[in-house]
Amino acid sequence: MERDLGKPLFDLVLLIASAAAFVHASALPNIDIVGDLSPAFFPQLISAAVFVLATPCFINDLREWRSTARGDHPVGHRRAVAQWLLVVALTLGYTLVFERLGYIPSTAVFTFCCVVGFTVTSGGLSALSMGGKVKALAAAALFAVVLASSVYYVFTELFDIPLPG
Template sequence: MGRLIVPSVCILISIFYFIYTINLPKAKLGDPNAPMYFPLIISIFLFIMSVIYFIKELLKHYPKKEEVKLLFKGRAPVLIISTLIISLIYAFIFERIGYLASTILYMLAILFIVNGRNKWLVNLSVAVLFSVGSWYVFYHLLDVSLP
């Protein structure tokens, strides 16, 4: 289990590196995004290699465990990867469009992935009610300022 610490830390480092790379200042001469290209490639490469290393160590440590094998069967990989991608998008749009709108979009996306399109009314209701309810609690009752 201790061998999973290194790839986990590397995954976190790659995510932080990616986020900070996107926030680099634009170049004043030439291509404005030029300072971002190399660090972005490094962060993406580190993330991919760390995930591969994590999976290999996980399979070595638990070769006969059915729970680990279930992570790679059926819809599970799609659910895991799409949730990670949607969460990263949520982190990027949170400051730009605010808590309420970004949380509604985030909840909608996650619920549509999990429940499917057939339950669109339930997904929409839960996303809006949860987001508005949590916003009301934080903003009005707890007096916490949200973006």
């Protein structure tokens, strides 16, 4: 089995988050209504339950992590992480410029970066000759522009769904 520190770490995050949520919930204001439980009742109940359930998970996962031999990551792990981060970063960037740049430019740039980004991280681009590189970039650009403008047209004109102009 692969040694993964993330597993116990995620449990730890849950423990901390549930404790923080519990404390935060205890500061919620209340309005007295006959028979009503307070607004803080459920958030506190749930965060306490998460804390109780996550504790054994954390202990288990930590034990499992310590007992698993330290091994090298499988081939391509670094590339996988890079691709994962690429998608998160691009999606975040896309959200940031979505309304500011307008639909077609932001979507075209996002799509282009996604496609080219995957080619780069997987080492596909450096394997290509100069002409091949230009061709690959042109194909990605074409795909991006066609996708963005056709989607924009279909949704705003045919489906009447408003998108940032």
